[in-house]
Amino acid sequence: MGKLDERGGVDIAEIIVYLCFLATSIILVLRHGFTRKAGWLLILIFSLIRIIGSALHIAAETIDSNNINIQIAAGIFESAGVSPLLGATLGFLGTVTQGSLDRDPIIARVIRAMGLLTTVALVLSIVGGTQSGSTSSISDANEGNTLRHVSVILFLVLYILIVLLHGYFWRQRDLILKHRRQLLLGISLALPFLGIRVLYMILSAFSPNVIAVPGATQPSRNSLSKFNTFTGEWQINFVMAVLMEVIVIGVYTVVGIMTPLSQDFDFEEEGRNRYGGDGDGYHGDMELRTSMIRG
Structure with missing residues (x-):
């Protein structure tokens, strides 16, 4: 059995923090509703994903560092976690429109289309993450990497659309109900940190694949290697991924507790x-x- 390095210590801290967020999110789901549109359920799901993902990272370090399946699973949870985070933000934007802008059929269709985009990006991320670590053939691994790249680009497009839609809602803020304007302010506070998290996901996806595939030439390290989730610099991962996510979830949690929607x-x-x-x-x-x- 191996021992934990600095990244493993961060994983332990994540489990503790997200257990607290999980408990709080359960309360918020009971308070604000179970629907996916409300966003709070996705915060709960995100907390579970981060707890499981951190546990897998710890298992990869301490139990079997050469177990490809554990590495693949950890990588999938790492990338898939961004989907509920963006989905929750989109759900909160939908909540902001209730009783006002939701009467506009165009806005309703736009939000539904963005929700579909979230699902497509998530599926591509999972399939790509699975295939990129395939040991059966080089072509499967390459196809998996391509799907991962497409998925992170779609996530970037989704983030940009969320920012634009959020800006439009601020222009229409006089039509939005009082407490939903407080939720909109919370989204404004979270978006810059969410943007950094999306940027890290893109840089990590385009970094060299570290999972060995028989018969394939291992890619040499380049300027993006330091952003790799597994072998990159743990300090960058902590600041651009872990810390950004905690801040975003923290903002949404505080807003959810303090805002009587x-x-x-x-x-x-x-x-x-x-x-x-x-x-x-x-x-x-x-x-x-x-x-x-x-x-």
């Missing part, structure tokens, strides 16, 4: 109780109070 719609239930249905008095009162909440 349900209050944006509490007036609707109160109006029904006051007027006993959908009468004119209820609708007039609802319009007035909606205006007050947006202010």
Whole structure:
């Protein structure tokens, strides 16, 4: 059995931190809803992915450093984790539109299309990660690397679209309900750190493949080698990947705890109780109070 290096120590710290995030995300899911669109469920899934991925990294170091299957699995969890992080951000943007911009069919279609893009990129990432470590043939490994490259490019496109959509929502902020504007601010705080994480994923994907394939010539180290998830500099991995993810999840968690999103719609239930249905008095009162909440 081997012993843990600095990267292994970071993995242990990640497990501890994400166990805390996991517990908090369960509370937020119960508070804000189980739907994928809400984003909180994806934060929960992301926490699980990081716990499992860190455990696999530790296993690769301490149990069998030559076990290709463990390395492949760890690499898949590493790259796949970005998908729920971007998906959660997209889900939060959908939450921001509730009661206002979601009435625009174009915005609704754009968000659905971006959700589909997230799924496609995730599938390519998993398939590519599996094939890139294939020991059956060089062609499978090369095809896997190509799929990985396509997946990270799609993730980059998704991030850019999220930034653009987020900017458009700020231009329409007067139409957005009060507490959902607080969630939009949280997204604004998280996006720069998320961008650094996406950049690291791209650099890592295009770094030399370190998993040996029989019959293949091992690529020489180049300027991107230091960004490799497994053999690169652990300090870069810590700053550009681990720390960025913790900051993003931390921002979303704090916003989720401090923002009473349900209050944006509490007036609707109160109006029904006051007027006993959908009468004119209820609708007039609802319009007035909606205006007050947006202010």
